[in-house]
Amino acid sequence: MTPANDGLKAGQAAPAEDLEDLALSDDYALNPAFVEMVVDAADQGNLVRLRELIEALHPADLADLLGFLSSSHREVIVPMLTADELSETLSELDGPLREDVLELVAPENLAKALGEMESDDAADVVDDLEDDKRGEVLAAMSDADRISIESALSYADETAGRLMQREVLAAPQFWTVGQTIQHVQSGGDDLPELFFDVYIVDPSNRPLGAAPLSLLLRSSPDALLSRIMEPVTEIPVDMDQEEVAYIFDKYHLISAPVVEAGGRLVGQITVDDIVGVIQDESEEDMLALAGVSDRGRSDTIMGITRSRFWWLLINLGTAILASCVIGVFQGSIAKLAALAVINPIAASMGGNAGTQTLTVAVRALATRELNAANLLMAVWREIAVGVMNGVAFAIVMGVVTEVWFHNPIMAVIAGLAMVINLIVAAIAGILIPLGLDKMGFDPAASSVVFLTTVTDCVGFFSFLGLATLILLH
Amino acid sequence: MTPANDGLKAGQAAPAEDLEDLALSDDYALNPAFVEMVVDAADQGNLVRLRELIEALHPADLADLLGFLSSSHREVIVPMLTADELSETLSELDGPLREDVLELVAPENLAKALGEMESDDAADVVDDLEDDKRGEVLAAMSDADRISIESALSYADETAGRLMQREVLAAPQFWTVGQTIQHVQSGGDDLPELFFDVYIVDPSNRPLGAAPLSLLLRSSPDALLSRIMEPVTEIPVDMDQEEVAYIFDKYHLISAPVVEAGGRLVGQITVDDIVGVIQDESEEDMLALAGVSDRGRSDTIMGITRSRFWWLLINLGTAILASCVIGVFQGSIAKLAALAVINPIAASMGGNAGTQTLTVAVRALATRELNAANLLMAVWREIAVGVMNGVAFAIVMGVVTEVWFHNPIMAVIAGLAMVINLIVAAIAGILIPLGLDKMGFDPAASSVVFLTTVTDCVGFFSFLGLATLILLH
Numbered sequence: 001m002t003p004a005n006d007g008l009k010a011g012q013a014a015p016a017e018d019l020e021d022l023a024l025s026d027d028y029a030l031n032p033a034f035v036e037m038v039v040d041a042a043d044q045g046n047l048v049r050l051r052e053l054i055e056a057l058h059p060a061d062l063a064d065l066l067g068f069l070s071s072s073h074r075e076v077i078v079p080m081l082t083a084d085e086l087s088e089t090l091s092e093l094d095g096p097l098r099e100d101v102l103e104l105v106a107p108e109n110l111a112k113a114l115g116e117m118e119s120d121d122a123a124d125v126v127d128d129l130e131d132d133k134r135g136e137v138l139a140a141m142s143d144a145d146r147i148s149i150e151s152a153l154s155y156a157d158e159t160a161g162r163l164m165q166r167e168v169l170a171a172p173q174f175w176t177v178g179q180t181i182q183h184v185q186s187g188g189d190d191l192p193e194l195f196f197d198v199y200i201v202d203p204s205n206r207p208l209g210a211a212p213l214s215l216l217l218r219s220s221p222d223a224l225l226s227r228i229m230e231p232v233t234e235i236p237v238d239m240d241q242e243e244v245a246y247i248f249d250k251y252h253l254i255s256a257p258v259v260e261a262g263g264r265l266v267g268q269i270t271v272d273d274i275v276g277v278i279q280d281e282s283e284e285d286m287l288a289l290a291g292v293s294d295r296g297r298s299d300t301i302m303g304i305t306r307s308r309f310w311w312l313l314i315n316l317g318t319a320i321l322a323s324c325v326i327g328v329f330q331g332s333i334a335k336l337a338a339l340a341v342i343n344p345i346a347a348s349m350g351g352n353a354g355t356q357t358l359t360v361a362v363r364a365l366a367t368r369e370l371n372a373a374n375l376l377m378a379v380w381r382e383i384a385v386g387v388m389n390g391v392a393f394a395i396v397m398g399v400v401t402e403v404w405f406h407n408p409i410m411a412v413i414a415g416l417a418m419v420i421n422l423i424v425a426a427i428a429g430i431l432i433p434l435g436l437d438k439m440g441f442d443p444a445a446s447s448v449v450f451l452t453t454v455t456d457c458v459g460f461f462s463f464l465g466l467a468t469l470i471l472l473h
Numbered sequence: 474m475t476p477a478n479d480g481l482k483a484g485q486a487a488p489a490e491d492l493e494d495l496a497l498s499d500d501y502a503l504n505p506a507f508v509e510m511v512v513d514a515a516d517q518g519n520l521v522r523l524r525e526l527i528e529a530l531h532p533a534d535l536a537d538l539l540g541f542l543s544s545s546h547r548e549v550i551v552p553m554l555t556a557d558e559l560s561e562t563l564s565e566l567d568g569p570l571r572e573d574v575l576e577l578v579a580p581e582n583l584a585k586a587l588g589e590m591e592s593d594d595a596a597d598v599v600d601d602l603e604d605d606k607r608g609e610v611l612a613a614m615s616d617a618d619r620i621s622i623e624s625a626l627s628y629a630d631e632t633a634g635r636l637m638q639r640e641v642l643a644a645p646q647f648w649t650v651g652q653t654i655q656h657v658q659s660g661g662d663d664l665p666e667l668f669f670d671v672y673i674v675d676p677s678n679r680p681l682g683a684a685p686l687s688l689l690l691r692s693s694p695d696a697l698l699s700r701i702m703e704p705v706t707e708i709p710v711d712m713d714q715e716e717v718a719y720i721f722d723k724y725h726l727i728s729a730p731v732v733e734a735g736g737r738l739v740g741q742i743t744v745d746d747i748v749g750v751i752q753d754e755s756e757e758d759m760l761a762l763a764g765v766s767d768r769g770r771s772d773t774i775m776g777i778t779r780s781r782f783w784w785l786l787i788n789l790g791t792a793i794l795a796s797c798v799i800g801v802f803q804g805s806i807a808k809l810a811a812l813a814v815i816n817p818i819a820a821s822m823g824g825n826a827g828t829q830t831l832t833v834a835v836r837a838l839a840t841r842e843l844n845a846a847n848l849l850m851a852v853w854r855e856i857a858v859g860v861m862n863g864v865a866f867a868i869v870m871g872v873v874t875e876v877w878f879h880n881p882i883m884a885v886i887a888g889l890a891m892v893i894n895l896i897v898a899a900i901a902g903i904l905i906p907l908g909l910d911k912m913g914f915d916p917a918a919s920s921v922v923f924l925t926t927v928t929d930c931v932g933f934f935s936f937l938g939l940a941t942l943i944l945l946h
Contacts, residue, residue, distance in 0.1 A: 028720055032845035060723045068846040184690040195687045196669060196727070213686040214668045217657040247501055249752060250533045252745040254669070254727070271744050272725040275751060279722060282755040283836055286762070290832035291825065301854055305861040308829050312822060312862060313869075319821040320873060326814045333813045337806040340813035341799045347817075348792040348929075349785060352764065356781050359763035363756055372505035373541040381774055388778040389785060396786075400793060456821075 019056035030064045038065060042076040050080060059085070063092035066101055078104035086113035091121035096299045099128050107133060111140035114149065118165045118193070120273065123152035160244050161237040163277070164258040164267035167192035170199045171225055173208055178221030192268070196254045199265060200229045206263045207232050212254070234259045237266055244269060245277040246368065285366055288444035289359065291315070314449055322347070322456035329464035332472050338405050339467050342414055347459025349393060350421035354451045357382050357429025362444045365437050379430050386426025390419035409471055417463035421455060428454040492529035503537045511538060515549040523553060532558070536565035539574055551577035556585035564594035569772045572601050580606060584613035587622065591638045591665070593746065596625035633717050634710040636750070637731040637740035640665035643672045644698055646681055651694030669727045669743065673702045678737045680705050680730045707732045710739055717742060718750040719841065758839055761917035762832065764788070787922055795820070795929035802937035805945050811878050812940050815887055820932025822866060823894035827924045830855050830902025835917045838910050852903050859899025863892035882944055890936035894928060901927045 025031045034053070041049040054077070057065060062085065066074055078101055081089065086105060090113065093101060102110070102125070114122045114137065126134060126149050138146050148166060155161025167190050171180045180198055184191065197210045209229030211219075219228050233251055235244055235258045247253065248271060258267045287293070291311030299307075326333075326343065333340050361378075364370035370378055398415035402408055432450045433443035498504045507526070514522040527550070530538060535558065539547055551574055554562065559578060563586065566574060575583070575598070587595045587610065599607060599622050611619050621639060628634025640663050644653045653671055657664065670683045682702030684692075692701050706724055708717055708731045720726065721744060731740045760766070764784030772780075799806075799816065806813050834851075837843035843851055871888035875881055905923045906916035 029841035029844055035846035067842060181690060194685055212667055217654055249748050275722050275748060278748060278751055286759040287832055290828045292829050292833055301857045305858045309862055312826055312866065315825045316822060316866065316869065319818045323814050323818055330810045330814060334810035337803045340806045341796050341803060344817055345792045345796055349789060352788045353785055355763045356765050359760055360765055368502035369540060371502055373508035384774045385778045389782055393785065393789065
């Protein structure tokens with residue numbers, strides 16, 4: 001190799017290298033300047049430049065890029081992607097964005113990409129296809145690939161069956177460590193691309209235990225698998241993915257065997273699939289608390305408007321209900337308009353204090369830190385906190401009212417309404433999610449509406465009611 | 474082995490087996506009936522029974538059990554735990570509960586337990602000890618264990634340095650696969666108990682690449698590591714754990730090498746540590762949105778009251794500010810009390826709509842789906858959604874007001890206030906978290922206060938202001 005040659009190579013490699021550095025900002029997110037470069041190249045129809053830019057990206061960053069582009073720019077880029085690039089990028093996408101991207105991919109190219117993906121990821125993508133395109137794509141695939149995708153799709157969405165990959169490393173209990181290593185080295189046909197454990201199975205293919213690869217490597221080649229294996233947590237194929245994530249998190253699992261009803265091994269779930277599930281499930285809870293059912297980054301404005309409309313409509317209903325409570329005391333307000341000024345404060349504080357309690361309860365239910373064993377203690381603790389903060393804020397509120405309106409009786413009433421509402425907020429904040437959970441509903445999804453209905457009505461009623469009773473009689 | 478012997482063994486094993494089945498309910502959470510059995514045994518001082526019950530539990534479930542018990546029952550159980558049990562259970566605990574448990578453990582026993590833990594977990598525990606006990610415990614440990622803990626503690630909390638374990642499998646680039654496997658089989662001294670990748674390093678111990686164990690097993694024993702290795706993502710030792718979690722999630726990493734400023738390998742982070750971080754970080758965001766800074770299951774009532782007090786006090790301030798807006802229009806309310814009845818509705822709707830926008834924005838910032846590249850598009854989309862839902866609810870609100878009060882002018886005003894506040898809510902809902910993030914604050918932590926201040930004040934002002942201007946002139 002001559003120096004000139006070396007120089008040439010370095011010269012050729014440099015631009016790609018530079019682009020890779022430029023692609024990510026310091027926080028490992030895609031660099032806005034890089035997105036700008038892609039947009040410019042797409043606008044100019046410079047396909048050579050686009051290819052260069054695409055090749056500088058990791059598949060996860062390419063997926064991010066697609067999310068940042070407008071649909072007209074996606075229309076230029078997606079058809080340029082090779083089957084290889086698609087196979088790695090499609091599994092990084094989800095929701096409406098993935099559906100948009102899939103519409104831009106030619107069926108034969110997609111069939112090729114799916115053949116290169118793991119069975120669980122491929123099934124997810126096929127599930128997102130529209131019916132006619134699905135038929136076309138499946139027809140263009142090899143029989144083996146099509147069968148493995150169809151079998152994955154036979155399991156319900158969000159279950160272990162859909163998360164698992166069918167490829168596993170399993171070995172009979174009478175094998176030695178050396179035999180197992182040899183089996184892998186000779187390239188058994190059903191081996192997954194990446195694996196972390198060997199599952200030891202009985203003659204009916206039921207898991208008896210597992211050995212991490214690092215344990216395998218450390219053991220004497222003569223050791224029997226049945227001697228070194230560790231107990232294993234089996235995942236039933238129909239288990240909900242939230243449950244699977246809970247088990248992985250709790251027992252720090254890296255991979256786990258999935259078994260069908262008879263106990264036979266049918267696949268494995270690995271922790272990298274679970275990290276995504278954990279992200280999704282806690283995000284779902286957080287969005288549900290705010291009344292957002294779905295947040296597709298690439299959803300249309302009309303779609304977003306519609307999805308948020310229903311939650312707001314329910315909230316309008318509860319706001320009107322609370323206003324009806326004020327309406328009952330319209331006569332009192334006509335006599336003393338100052339009541340209308342102070343009236344919203346206790347209600348607002350109840351809503352905030354109740355939301356604190358409720359959020360903690362929803363999280364504790366999700367992480368199973370709240371159950372029958374500590375239920376009474378938890379309820380009692382929340383009520384005690386409500387009483388203590390209630391008394392504290394009753395005093396503050398009383399002082400504020402006295403300073404503002406120089407009316408000691410109204411000050412006492414404002415304080416009383418505050419303590420009543422903060423105690424009610426604490427009780428409602430813990431009992432509403434518990435009740436919804438007990439009845440089989442998602443405690444995150446609808447509890448805030450119930451809570452604010454209670455705290456608004458009680459807040460308004462206790463203040464205006466006491467004022468009418470004491471102040472205006 | 475005689476049949477009698479066999480029978481005896483089965484007989485002895487049976488109760489333990491039964492207890493294990495009983496310990497968990499169908500959802501893999503600790504069974505309340507089992508907790509009850511522990512409480513009964515502790516009340517009776519039946520230590521033999523307690524030992525039986527403890528031994529039926531996985532360390533993660535033992536940790537859960539400690540969380541469900543009152544402190545008087547913990548005082549019975551914790552001193553019974555062996556160093557082995559402690560070493561596996563302590564890393565499953567955190568927060569005030571772990572501090573409580575640690576107070577009940579004798580220093581020598583704790584020193585022994587720490588010696589058996591991984592360096593990152595042990596450092597975390599030592600960090601939770603009170604100063605005088607920490608000295609006692611460190612003094613009781615072996616020099617090697619103490620030095621490794623002290624070195625872990627030299628990194629800041631919530632950084633890669635604290636998450637990592639120092640034990641790694643590293644190999645020079647000129648080794649073959651066979652040499653590497655032999656090195657592991659001969660039990661290199663610094664090997665971690667469980668590992669997933671071998672890091673290939675240069676003579677200065679800087680990572681050049683990595684090979685998953687499954688790749689190692691599949692490769693020919695003669696292959697050079699430098700030939701089979703894959704590119705590796707290095708984690709700087711001072712990187713924030715949230716950033717580390719983002720990288721693991723984005724690139725589906727199972728383990729990653731941690732490097733110090735000079736680029737030298739100092740440890741590794743594995744995905745099982747990251748699953749906990751991801752749970753914690755998204756939980757933190759969710760709780761911060763509701764104004765809960767910390768939720769120790771075992772925190773005292775006084776502690777919880779105090780931690781929630783400050784958020785409520787800030788909310789009281791904003792509620793009073795909003796009431797001042799009503800106070801400005803006290804004269805109008807005195808003339809027409811119906812205004813006070815309708816007044817809270819637009820403000821409440823603005824708060825809810827703004828929270829929807831805000832929650833989506835906080836999530837998008839956390840997952841880095843929102844950045845300079847799509848900022849304008851996101852802001853524009855939220856405003857468009859605000860306008861559309863604003864118009865829709867203005868119509869609903871107008872109709873409701875007309876039906877209720879038979880006052881067409883008030884109906885128009887109520888509708889106008891609604892559309893104004895929903896548009897303002899959309900703008901505030903996206904700009905407030907973006908602004909906080911830009912200024913380096915946590916967008917989840919304080920954005921709701923700012924938002925509701927805006928939506929309450931604008932809601933009250935637009936309705937009462939328009940009514941004063943149009944209706945009462």
